[in-house]
Each structure stands twice: as C-alpha cells, then as structure tokens.
Amino acid sequence: MTDTRSPMLELLSGFISELREAGLPVSLTENLDAMEAITHIPIEDRDAFKYALAATLVKNHAHWRAFETVFEVYFSLRGGHHAIGDDTDDLAQLLDDMEGEGDQGNEGEGMGRGGGGGDALTPEELAELLYQALMQGNDALLRAIARQAVRRFAGMEPGRPVGGTYYLYRTLRNLDLDAVLDKLMQQTRDKAEDQGNPLSPLEERLEEDEFRIRIESLKKEIEAEIRRRLVADRGVEAMARTLRKPLPEDIDFMHASREEMVGLRKALYPLTRRLAVRLARKRRHGRKGPLDFRSTVRHSLSYGGVPAEPKFRYPRPHKPEIFVVADISGSVAAFARFTLMLVYAISHQFSKVRAFVFIDGVDEVTSFFEGVEDVTEAVHRVNTEADVVWVDGHSDYGHAFEAFWEKYGKEIGPKTTVMILGDARNNYHASQSWVVKEMQHRARHVYWLNPEPRSYWDTGDSIVGEYATFCDGTFECRNLRQLEKFVDHLA
Amino acid sequence: MTDTGTEPRFESVGAVRDGLRDVQYLADEGIAGIVYLADRLQKPILVEGPAGTGKTQLAKSVAELTGARLIRLQCYEGLDESKALFEWNYKKQLLRIQAERGESGGPSWDEVETDIFSDDFLLTRPLLEAIRAEDPVVLLIDEVDRVEVETEALLLEILSDYQVSIPELGTVVAKQIPLVFLTSNNTRELSEALKRRCLYLHVDYPDMDREKEIVLTKVPGVSDALADQVARIVRSLRQLELKKSPSVSESLDWARTLLLLGVETVDAETASSTANILLKYQSDIAKALKEFSTDQNAAKVFAPGPK
Ligand SMILES: Nc1ncnc2c1ncn2[C@@H]1O[C@H](COP(=O)(O)OP(=O)(O)O)[C@@H](O)[C@H]1O
Numbered sequence: 061m062t063d064t065r066s067p068m069l070e071l072l073s074g075f076i077s078e079l080r081e082a083g084l085p086v087s088l089t090e091n092l093d094a095m096e097a098i099t100h101i102p103i104e105d106r107d108a109f110k111y112a113l114a115a116t117l118v119k120n121h122a123h124w125r126a127f128e129t130v131f132e133v134y135f136s137l138r139g140g141h142h143a144i145g146d147d148t149d150d151l152a153q154l155l156d157d158m159e160g161e162g163d164q165g166n167e168g169e170g171m172g173r174g175g176g177g178g179d180a181l182t183p184e185e186l187a188e189l190l191y192q193a194l195m196q197g198n199d200a201l202l203r204a205i206a207r208q209a210v211r212r213f214a215g216m217e218p219g220r221p222v223g224g225t226y227y228l229y230r231t232l233r234n235l236d237l238d239a240v241l242d243k244l245m246q247q248t249r250d251k252a253e254d255q256g257n258p259l260s261p262l263e264e265r266l267e268e269d270e271f272r273i274r275i276e277s278l279k280k281e282i283e284a285e286i287r288r289r290l291v292a293d294r295g296v297e298a299m300a301r302t303l304r305k306p307l308p309e310d311i312d313f314m315h316a317s318r319e320e321m322v323g324l325r326k327a328l329y330p331l332t333r334r335l336a337v338r339l340a341r342k343r344r345h346g347r348k349g350p351l352d353f354r355s356t357v358r359h360s361l362s363y364g365g366v367p368a369e370p371k372f373r374y375p376r377p378h379k380p381e382i383f384v385v386a387d388i389s390g391s392v393a394a395f396a397r398f399t400l401m402l403v404y405a406i407s408h409q410f411s412k413v414r415a416f417v418f419i420d421g422v423d424e425v426t427s428f429f430e431g432v433e434d435v436t437e438a439v440h441r442v443n444t445e446a447d448v449v450w451v452d453g454h455s456d457y458g459h460a461f462e463a464f465w466e467k468y469g470k471e472i473g474p475k476t477t478v479m480i481l482g483d484a485r486n487n488y489h490a491s492q493s494w495v496v497k498e499m500q501h502r503a504r505h506v507y508w509l510n511p512e513p514r515s516y517w518d519t520g521d522s523i524v525g526e527y528a529t530f531c532d533g534t535f536e537c538r539n540l541r542q543l544e545k546f547v548d549h550l551a
Numbered sequence: 552m553t554d555t556g557t558e559p560r561f562e563s564v565g566a567v568r569d570g571l572r573d574v575q576y577l578a579d580e581g582i583a584g585i586v587y588l589a590d591r592l593q594k595p596i597l598v599e600g601p602a603g604t605g606k607t608q609l610a611k612s613v614a615e616l617t618g619a620r621l622i623r624l625q626c627y628e629g630l631d632e633s634k635a636l637f638e639w640n641y642k643k644q645l646l647r648i649q650a651e652r653g654e655s656g657g658p659s660w661d662e663v664e665t666d667i668f669s670d671d672f673l674l675t676r677p678l679l680e681a682i683r684a685e686d687p688v689v690l691l692i693d694e695v696d697r698v699e700v701e702t703e704a705l706l707l708e709i710l711s712d713y714q715v716s717i718p719e720l721g722t723v724v725a726k727q728i729p730l731v732f733l734t735s736n737n738t739r740e741l742s743e744a745l746k747r748r749c750l751y752l753h754v755d756y757p758d759m760d761r762e763k764e765i766v767l768t769k770v771p772g773v774s775d776a777l778a779d780q781v782a783r784i785v786r787s788l789r790q791l792e793l794k795k796s797p798s799v800s801e802s803l804d805w806a807r808t809l810l811l812l813g814v815e816t817v818d819a820e821t822a823s824s825t826a827n828i829l830l831k832y833q834s835d836i837a838k839a840l841k842e843f844s845t846d847q848n849a850a851k852v853f854a855p856g857p858k
C-alpha cells in the first residue's frame with residue numbers, strides 16, 4: 061500500500077472500522093482480503109462490490125444485518141441511480157416511458173400527464189399509481205414511488221435531529237398500506253369471481269403472500285431512501301453511529317424487545333446442539349476407547365518392534381441427563397422467558413431433560429415441554445399451571461431448594477448435570493445452601509447461570525456467592541455470547 | 552504461500568454463472584461471484600446455510616464444470632487424522648518389523664524405522680490426496696460442522712498453505728491449488744481460525760424465480776405452471792415458523808411426485824395429501840394446513856418478517 065491513499069481506500073478503511081465498532085470481529089487478514097477482492101470485480105457494480113466485501117469480512121450470518129446497515133450507510137451514495145441531491149425525478153421519467161409504450165393496461169385517467177412529473181401528481185393519482193405498481197409487481201415503478209413518497213410525506217428537513225424511524229412512520233402513515241393490501245385482495249377476489257373461478261383459501265393465501273412481499277420490498281425502498289437522505293444530510297460517520305445496534309449475541313436477555321426475542325429463539329437451537337455435544341463428551345481420561353494402531357506401532361519401536369504398550373483412542377460419548385432448575389419470579393421475568401426457551405430448546409436436543417421452575421415453591425414442568433411444538437404454548441402453560449407459589453410469590457430460593465430436595469433430590473445421580481438459572485435475589489430469606497452442596501455431591505456437575513451483571517452480584521439481597529461455593533461454575537449469562545462462553549467452558 | 556502458478560479458471564462472474572447453468576446448477580449473482588473470487592484469490596469457500604439448499608451440489612457442479620476430479624471428505628463426529636489426512640498401514644508395518652526380527656546382520660532399528668515410515672506404508676486419505684493430485688481437483692470438505700472444534704485444526708494448514716505436514720515424512724506441498732469447498736449446516740459455530748482462511752458464502756433458500764427455474768431444470772416434463780405453483784407454495788411455507796422449512800430438495804421431490812400423480816394444478820386437497828413430502832414433522836404439517844385453510848384470522852396474524 062502507498063501512503064497516498066485513494067478516496068476508495070479511505071472510504072473502505074472507514075467502513076471496516078465501523079464494522080469493528082459494531083462488534084464484527086474483522087481481522088487484519090480479512091481486511092487485506094477485502095482490499096484484494098475488490099480489485100477483481102468491476103467497482104461500479106454495487107452488488108458485486110457488496111458480496112465481495114461480505115465474503116471477505118462477514119463470516120457469521122447473524123452479523124449480516126449489521127453489515128448491511130453499515131454498507132448502506134457507507135456506500136448508499138455511490139452508483140448511478142443512487143445519486144442524490146440533483147433530485148432527478150425518475151418517476152416522471154418512468155411515467156413518460158410508460159406513455160410512450162401506450163397505456164400499459166392502465167385503466168383510466170392517464171396519470172402524470174401534463175408535465176411536472178411525480179411532483180405534479182395529486183395525492184389520489186399517486187395512490188392509484190402505487191396501487192397499480194403493487195398489482196403488477198413493477199419494481200422500477202415502486203422504487204420511483206418510494207422516492208416520491210419520501211419527498212412528499214416524510215417532511216425531512218436538513219439538520220433536524222430526528223431519527224429515521226420517525227420519517228418512516230410519517231411516510232407509511234400517508235401511504236396506508238394496510239388499506240392498499242385490502243383493496244388489492246378485494247380486487248383479486250372479485251376478478252376471480254367474475255371469471256367464474258373463485259379463489260380457494262390456498263390461492264387466496266398465495267396471492268396475499270405475494271402482495272405482502274411486494275409491500276415489504278416497497279418499505280425497504282422507502283427506508284433506503286430515507287437513509288440515503290439522512291446520510292447526505294448528516295454525513296456517513298454520524299449516521300453509522302446512530303444506527304449502531306447490538307449484535308444478536310450481545311442483546312441483553314433482560315431487555316430484549318419482542319422482535320429481538322424471536323431472533324434469540326432461533327439462535328438458541330444451534331447453541332443447544334453444541335451444548336448437547338459438549339455435555340455428551342466424556343472426560344478425556346476416563347474409560348478407554350478402541351485401540352489406536354498408529355500410536356501402538358510407533359511405541360512398539362522402543363520395545364524392539366513388540367507392540368508391548370497398546371494405545372487407545374478416546375471413548376465414545378454417553379447420554380447425559382440434565383436437570384434445569386429455573387427461577388421464574390418477577391425480578392427475572394424477562395430472563396425467565398428466555399430461560400424457558402432455553403429449556404425448550406435443550407429438551408429437544410437431549411433425551412433426558414427434566415425442567416423445574418420455582419419462585420418460593422417449586423414444580424416440575426418437564427411434561428409441559430414434551431411433545432409441544434410451540435414454545436409459546438409451553439411457556440404459557442408454565443406461567444399459568446405450574447405450582448410455584450408457596451406463600452406470597454416472592455422469591456425464596458431457600459424454601460424452593462428445600463422443597464426441591466425433598467421431592468426430587470434422590471433422582472439426581474452421577475450422570476446428572478444440574479443447571480440452576482436465576483439471580484439469587486432471595487428477599488433476605490435463609491439460603492439453605494446445603495441443598496446445593498448436596499446436589500454437588502450427588503451430581504456430575506452443578507452450574508449456576510446468573511442473568512445479572514457480575515457487578516451486581518452479592519449486592520442487596522443477592523446471595524449468589526454463597527451458592528457459588530458449591531457450584532462447579534458460576535456464569536454471568538446475559539446474552540448469547542456469554543451463553544456460548546458457558547457452552548465452550550464445558551469442553 | 553508457494554506460487555504454483557495455477558491459472559485462473561474463469562473469465563468472469565458471468566462465465567461462472569453460465570457454466571454452472573450448463574451443468575444444471577442455478578446460481579445467483581452472489582454464488583457465482585464468490586466462486587469467481589475464490590478462484591482469483593486462491594482461497595477456500597466456506598458455504599453455510601440450511602440443509603438441502605445446494606451447498607454440496609455447488610462443489611460437485613463446479614467440479615463438473617471445470618472438468619476437475621471431485622475429492623470429497625465427508626465429515627462426521629469422531630472423524631480424525633487417520634481418516635481425513637493419512638494413516639500408516641500398521642499391518643504392513645508390523646509384518647515388516649516381524650520380518651526383520653531376530654535376523655542377525657539385518658538392518659538396524661533406525662533403518663527399519665525410516666523404512667516403515669516411508670511412502671510405501673502410507674495410506675492416503677482425501678485431504679492428502681487432494682494436495683498430492685497431479686490432475687485438477689475440487690476438494691469438498693462436506694458438513695465440517697459435524698467434527699469437533701479440535702478436529703478443525705487438522706484442516707488449517709491445508710486451507711491456508713495448501714500443504715500437509717507429516718511428522719515422519721516432512722511437508723507435502725500442493726502442485727496446484729485446488730478449489731476447496733467446505734460446507735456447514737451451521738449446527739455449531741466454526742472456529743475463527745478456520746473462518747479467517749475462507750471466503751464466506753451464505754446460501755439461503757432461493758428466491759421464487761430461481762426456485763422455479765431449479766424445478767424446471769431438474770424435473771423433466773414439469774410444466775411451467777406447475778413449477779410456478781410449487782415455488783409459490785414453498786415460499787409461503789418457508790415464511791411460517793416451522794421446525795423444519797422445506798428445502799430445495801424437498802421442492803424437487805414434491806414436484807416429481809405431483810408430476811407422477813398427473814397433477815396439473817395444485818389444489819388444497821392435493822397439497823394436504825402430499826404435504827408429508829415437503830414437511831417432515833407432523834406438527835409442521837398440522838400448522839401449515841391450519842394456516843392455509845379458510846381461517847381468515849389465522850392468515851391475518853401472519854406477516855413476513857425481514858429476511
Ligand atoms: N441452485 C441449485 N441448482 C440446481 N439444483 C439445486 C440447487 N440447489 C439445490 N439443488 C438440488 O437440491 C438438492 C439438495 O442439494 P444439496 O447440495 O444436497 O444440499 P445441501 O448440501 O445444501 O444440504 C440436490 O438434488 C441439488 O441438486
């Protein structure tokens with residue numbers, strides 16, 4: 061590399077440092093690979109540019125969204141029809157073209173006639189045009205409409221300290237896409253009926269899905285247009301900073317939004333599979349596996365060729381047994397939702413999982429997860445049917461543990477791994493930590509996963525430290541990254 | 552890296568895409584582009600994505616297209632060096648050692664050791680085979696996510712330097728740089744070290760148009776209308792939250808079945824009586840049937856999320 065860096069390299073290096081800021085682990089090698097990759101593609105081809113960067117810089121699909129956002133911000137102003145500022149009216153252009161080709165099955169008024177292009181359309185005309193574009197699935201027209209709609213409805217003004225979502229909301233409110241969808245469906249139904257072929261529910265569903273997908277892509281165009289304008293106004297770096305969001309693995313379980321929760325749920329499956337593999341593995345020095353010939357022969361040389369010292373491979377894995385004991389009290393409500401998802405995912409990976417939930421009493425909920433296909437259903441049953449309240453429904457770990465020990469303690473055996481999930485906020489009740497000690501005696505391992513930041517541990521009524529004495533490991537577990545670390549630790 | 556002077560295999564991204572189409576693989580811009588880059592940058596491709604989306608087939612098709620020999624290492628839990636790289640032929644070694652025993656004036660143990668750890672006693676496994684190949688090869692390391700993380704280490708040297716070190720023999724360097732594909736169904740996170748060495752290609756379910764094209768290409772005799780319907784229905788199914796979404800191979804199976812049954816357009820009855828070909832779980836089938844039935848409210852709940 062030379063010291064006179066091209067503007068492109070400058071931009072690229074800004075782009076890569078923003079990826080790192082966003083949490084993507086981009087190594088130096090990968091940085092160099094990206095720079096080399098783009099020398100092999102036509103740089104004006106925006107799509108090629110994008111996949112060349114993605115292939116070299118993003119090695120985890122969960123990071124794709126973060127990558128895309130940063131890419132949009134850094135490179136949205138590049139490339140022909142993405143130019144901004146001149147406010148070329150591509151809608152007018154398209155309308156002219158359409159008229160040139162004759163009326164394209166446009167029943168009626170002939171919109172956009174009389175010059176002035178997109179800006180001259182009445183709101184009714186624009187709505188009609190949108191309707192037609194969605195009906196026909198005309199992508200070019202939809203893109204042009206998206207730009208026009210933003211110009212018209214978003215009310216964007218330079219320098220206003222307002223986020224993109226606000227503009228998006230304003231634009232969408234004016235377009236009223238729900239009503240448009242209804243109209244599209246009605247028209248489609250009527251048309252089929254007129255032809256003596258009324259839509260079956262299946263056909264209706266497929267039509268609706270198609271329209272929804274078109275509407276979704278219109279929304280994407282609108283978002284992209286808003287972002288382009290914001291970038292032009294505020295500059296690349298400021299925009300990138302505003303749009304930064306935690307990566308999926310860094311989202312705090314306690315504060316996850318509904319949408320984030322769905323994402324987390326999906327990410328849990330591969331993780332629990334890994335957990336399954338890890339727990340199934342025997343410790344390396346246990347029983348012996350099959351003979352390792354290579355090693356045996358090698359060692360035979362020191363005995364004059366007599367295979368005197370047989371060498372063995374590592375043994376086969378075994379079937380683990382897991383007890384999950386989870387706090388579902390109010391103080392960890394959000395975590396509990398996650399916990400139950402975790403339990404659900406685990407119970408689909410392992411053959412022997414038993415699930416227990418507690419507040420001040422404890423109940424087994426294993427059956428709620430068995431044969432249940434929908435985790436929300438299981439969670440609902442746990443929350444409504446599990447008998448976990450003893451006195452007042454305020455956390456009492458001590459009592460819950462005692463009750464647990466009395467009812468289920470004997471069933472813990474040397475193959476059992478016990479995972480306790482909770483914040484150990486005990487409302488100043490007695491800890492009864494002897495139960496955890498007993499568990500440790502009987503079980504293979506006892507682990508504690510705590511959803512609170514480590515700095516809060518043992519403050520106020522948290523007594524996690526006391527329990528930790530009898531655990532084989534205590535882990536802060538506030539996000540997927542930490543959960544993964546726990547899984548790795550089991551190796 | 553050693554400069555082995557391997558010539559680029561492809562003129563352009565377009566050439567990759569068209570070449571793949573000629574061998575009946577329908578690639579999108581991204582897939583074709585990354586194959587092209589892998590060739591230019593002489594880097595392996597890590598192909599990740601759900602099962603049945605054409606990851607394995609991509610490697611096979613690229614081999615076919617370039618007229619290269621496909622060498623495949625199928626990964627599984629417990630795969631080790633002796634199955635992936637090479638193994639010493641211990642039986643032959645033992646016989647050799649036995650033959651020398653007790654004979655006075657025979658070779659010294661040192662000589663025997665050198666002898667039994669020579670090429671004659673080496674059993675070549677796929678990775679070593681690919682490195683030693685004189686002819687053009689495509690190396691496919693299939694379902695790499697199935698091996699333990701520790702086993703990944705076996706691959707690192709090959710992936711970055713195209714060479715294999717054998718303690719007893721020294722380093723074997725590739726005579727030519729093979730195209731290498733690793734596939735993963737993403738059942739676990741692969742190590743950073745492995746990923747750093749590869750270009751990353753995420754292969755998702757194809758969009759509707761490409762899926763239709765795949766069906767048309769791979770199912771001889773299917774009509775355009777039926778292929779279109781298959782692609783449409785499968786796309787809608789994939790938007791439901793299912794335990795297992797239908798994959799491309801399942802779309803193909805379904806299309807073949809419909810063809811055999813002489814179905815021209817899929818109606819609700821046909822769809823439900825053949826749903827078991829697309830969906831593998833009873834609960835998924837039940838969910839799909841419910842979603843696609845008359846229940847308007849059920850349909851309202853549905854909203855396609857961002858990809
Ligand atoms: N893009 C494609 N073009 C042609 N056939 C495809 C494509 N994608 C998938 N298939 C077909 O789908 C089936 C499954 O593909 P496969 O490579 O085995 O999936 P994976 O390795 O991703 O699990 C194969 O029969 C393959 O030919």
Ligand SMILES: [Mg+2]
Pocket residue numbers: 603606607608693734
């Ligand atoms: Mg495969």
